[in-house]
Amino acid sequence: MRSKTAGLGIVLAFSAPLAALSASARAEPPASVPDKDTQSLIDTYRRGQLDLFDTLRNDASPRRQVLAARLYVDDEDVPTVLRPKRQDVVANAAQLARGDAVVQWIAADSGNYYSSQCGPTRWPEAEVAALVRLEPDNAGALQYAVALAHAKGGQAALDEALSRMASATRADDHSGAEVAEWRKALTAHPEAGFGDSREDASVEERALLDALRHADSSVAPTTNALQSVCAPDGNVEQAWQRLGWCVEAGTLMAGKGTSFALRETGLKMLTAAGATPSDLAELQRQFDWLKAHAPNPLRNMTAFGDDLADLVADWRGAPNEIAATERRLERLGQPMTPPAGWVDADSEEKATASAAENAWRDYVRALLDDMRGSTDVRTQALALGSDKVFAFWLDTAGPADAPATKDASAPDALAALAAANPDDLLVQWVVATSSSDAAGAAIANVQRLDADNAAAWGLSLSAADADTPALLQRMAEAKRYDEHLADLLAPWLAAVGKRPIPLENLQATLLPSSSVENFSADTAGKAAALSFAMIHSTSASHFASVHTACKQRGDADDARRREACLAIGRLMLNSSDTAISARIGSTILREVGPLAPGDQQRERRIAWWQETQLNAFTEGSNLDAYFDDFASTGSEIEALRLAATRAGKAEPPAEWKSPSEKRAQKGK
Structure with missing residues (x-):
């Protein structure tokens, strides 16, 4: 499962100065x-x-x-x-x-266990019921009943399923049977798999590797729900009762689960219930030992060195993943439990990363709490509207559950702010781009206050009853494209100024360790504030709606739509204040018609400025100058141009190829 902070890297990859700070940044932004x-x-x-x-x-x-x-x-x-x-x-x-537990388990394991606001969700109710009927003593089956009850919101059903899970005598899944079934299918149809790249691999060996690839269930679909259920809530009696059940069920799964997914879910249940790392040290150490010797090259790099025939033997007839792992341990002459002094090679790195992420989450929570208590209505609005935006950092239970900092009164407070400040454009913009019930009224206010801004009209494109042709025409007639990044930045800068960001926190999320000494606390705070503003701006964007609207073809207004989209794409490319908006604009232009020479030159320059300034922004002095330019111009792109000009790189050399030009060249 990827780190929550990885979400930041996705956003920063579109911003040259911030990508330069990201430890995961690459020289070329994503295509x-x-x-x-x-x-x-x-x-x-x-x-x-x-x-x-x-x-x-x-x-x-x-x-x-x-x-x-x-x-x-x-x-x-x-x-x-x-x-x-x-x-x-x-x-x-x-x-x-209905009587085959393997079929019911695969069907249940591949089901959805969440509620969706985007439309109806099919829950695997019949499959879970059949599985529990067939295996009433199996916590590995009952976990799906708990997750299903959690998704549906039935507290009585949840308590019944969780209590039965706690009373279970085993924690099994059918991973071995699934791998065996995949091997038979892929052996019978070898053309269906990608297989192993080695020419000497047999059909049976290729089938095993493809079977492991298809059957991989390293993250259980129930984990988020079980963590949420096991975390204490406000109901004291119910919390203590569920806590006991979670400890019983979690201990069984973590110690006796027949797959890594079951054992890891058990560990997470115990952690959610309040167990400390020292409490779980023995269980975690056994889990790490087994996982470090898994006979699966997808999970364990050391298994790449095994003879493929040996891996086939490890899995042949193995009832489950843990049994196959124990076979490999025996083959390698290793004990079933970790020997004294053994340390998981990844454990220290994992612990450091976990501590850094926890520190970062604590900082962001404290910052948002400060902002909620501010007397400035714009700052309050940003904080109240940030629960959804920053969920990937703050929500330890996953996207199906409420963020850890979410205040139940936040939507009402946000709606009240919007109603009390109908002429404050930034407040209305924040509410308009939120999930608040007041968003519709706020969008109307934004369009009233910011009528010449194409981005304001784009906010309505995702509505179910949107008049798409009319909205595209309004966007095409607009004079500018502004997502108010500079306006969003000001409250974040003020908040970070009052609560300085510790450099170790910034290093954990933005800075390569080799660069941290190049930055002052002030510069680091500016970088963090801009990243917050960029994330808020990008998360609230309607890029997808504009792109989808401009890709539609075949209706009576197709010619008008094309002309409108050409105008919108050109407006985004030439007048937007962020590099990502400009890129979306050029993408739209390429899809609805060829780029004009001026468009190509603009796209080429922006790509050049981004590429040449990546390394420059790893120096604090260069980043400070960039922030000064951004503050004075309100534009990321203009700040990039000025930085490139100072470096003597305002124009790309004739022989240089932008990412788009490279792709076009390959296409030819």
Whole structure:
């Protein structure tokens, strides 16, 4: 599972000075579309998945059919008269094999255990019920009943399932049976897999590696729900009762689970219930020892050095993942438990990263609390509207649950701020781009106050009843494209100024360790404030809606739509205040018509400024100058131009190729 702070890297990759600070930054920003070679691989993989999907769904065996649950197939591309949706294939297999625990487990494990505001969600109710009926003493089965009850909000059903889970006598899954089924399917259809790259690999060996790839369930779909259930809440009696059940069930899963996913979920349940690292030291050490010797090259790099025939033997007939791991330990002459003095090579790094992330979350929580208590309405609005924006940092229970700092009164408070400040554009902008019930009224206010701004009209494109042609026309007639990044930055700078960011926190999220000494606390605070503003701006963006609207074809207004989108793309490329907006603009232009010479020159210059300034911004003095330019101009792009000009690199050399030009060249 990726780190929550990785979300920051995604945003920063579009901003040259901030990408320069990111430890994960690369010299070239992410392409907005894949190049030809990459697209060819994507297309090949997608065709292979569809072919395998057809092979599995047409098999007579429900065990073979249910494997379709693990394929990466876009359901929007799948259903035809002859090709049903993936979830329908899985449901049909489960219906045909109500007495087969393996089929029911795969169907339950591939199900959804969350509520969605975007539309109806199909829960695996029948599959979970069948699995629990077949294995009433198995915590590995009952975990799905707990997660399902949590998703549906039924407290009585949740308590019943959790209490049964605590009374279970085993914690099993059917990973071994699934791997075996995949091996049989892929041995019978070797053309369906990507297999091992070694030419001497046998069909059986290739089938094993592909089986491990398809059956990989390193993160259980129930983990977030179980963590949330086990975290104490305000109901004291219920909290203590659930705490006891969580400890019993978590201890069973962490110590006796037959897969790494089960054991890790158990550890997370215990942690959520209040167990400390020292409390879990023995269980964690055993987990780390087994995982360090897993017979799975996808999980354990050392297994790449094994003879493939040995890995096949480890898995042949193994009932589960832990049993296969114990076979490998025996083969290697290693004990079943970690010897004295053994230390997981990754444990120290994991502990350091975890401590840094916790410190960072604590800082962000404290900063948002400060801002909520501010007397400045703009600062209050940003804080109240930030729960969703910063959920990937602050929500330790995952996206299906409320962020740790979320205040139940925040939506009401945000709506009250909007109502009390109808003519404050920034307050209205923050509310308009939030999930508040007041967003609709705020959007109308933004469009009243900022009528010549294309971004203001873009806010309405995602509405179910949006008049897309009319909105695109309003955007095309606008004079500028402004997402108010500079306005968003001011409150963040003030807040960070009052609560300086510790350099070690910034290093944990933004700075490579080799660069931290180059930055003062003031510069570090500016970098953090700009990252907050960028994240808020990007998270609230309507890029996807504009892009989707401009890709639509075939209606009566197609010619007008194309002309409007050309104007919008050109406006975004030439007048937006962020590099990412400019990039989206050039992408729209390329999709609806060829770029004009002036557009190509603008796109080329922005890419050059970003590329040449990446290394320069690792010096504090250069970053300070950039911030001064940003503050005076209100534009990321203009600040980049000035920085490049100071460095004598205002214009790209004739022989230099931008990422877009490289992709176009490959396409030819």
